Amino acid sequence: MATDYDASRKSEEEQKEESLEALRLAATDKDTSSGKIDEDETEAAESFELPGADLSNEELSIEVVPKQDDEFTCSVCFLVHHRSARVSEDPLVCRDCA
Numbered sequence: 001m002a003t004d005y006d007a008s009r010k011s012e013e014e015q016k017e018e019s020l021e022a023l024r025l026a027a028t029d030k031d032t033s034s035g036k037i038d039e040d041e042t043e044a045a046e047s048f049e050l051p052g053a054d055l056s057n058e059e060l061s062i063e064v065v066p067k068q069d070d071e072f073t074c075s076v077c078f079l080v081h082h083r084s085a086r087v088s089e090d091p092l093v094c095r096d097c098a
């Protein structure tokens with residue numbers, strides 16, 4: 001924040017009054033909006049699916065591709081990476097885990 005050193009200075013009493021007014025305004029803003037936040041959380045919570053929900057009629061459509069010749073499985077994170085991400089050969093380690 002830039003400070004203008006040539007501007008007239010306010011007394012401590014004026015500064016306290018301004019900060020008190022700012023606090024009062026902030027408090028009234030919080031009070032008026034607090035009800036709105038609770039309503040939005042309730043509406044948002046209704047759209048979430050809980051763990052253990054019945055998903056027996058759901059079907060996944062993901063194509064699983066087997067590991068290619070130019071890929072390796074990291075021995076630390078167990079993710080499949082392209083050979084360009086390999087750092088060491090003896091234990092196959094990717095650059096993220098190295």
